[in-house]
Amino acid sequence: MTARERYNFHLEEMKKAALEIDPAVRFTHSEEYLGRPENPLAVMIMGRWAKGRYEGDGVYAGGSEWCKQTRYNVEMLDTTVGGEREFSVIEIGETDRTKWMTLAEPNFEAFIGEKVSAS
Known part of the structure; x- marks a missing residue:
């Protein structure tokens, strides 16, 4: 080896x-x-x-103490990276596409908090 x-x-x-x-x-x-x-x-x-888990598309809270009030629209994508699912994560009301995120599942679970509501 x-x-x-x-x-x-x-x-x-x-x-x-x-x-x-x-x-x-x-x-x-x-x-x-x-x-x-x-x-x-x-x-x-x-x-x-890990602060949260994917529980279906919808609105999620932020996962850290300083952004728990922030809300994100989350959608699971049809793509994977390194075998991990990918998610579209966009802060509600954010129109600047450069701030839209695509996160692989480990990053998503470390970033996001609890699901708040369905889309």
């Missing part, structure tokens, strides 16, 4: 173990720049707490 194969294997094992310890963790970002010392980071793995 090469060093790269070992790295990938152990990274996946670490993620599985973390989920076994606490199922509320969602790995939302993973970057590695090994062998590229010009980059300030060598390895970065981000795990965030």
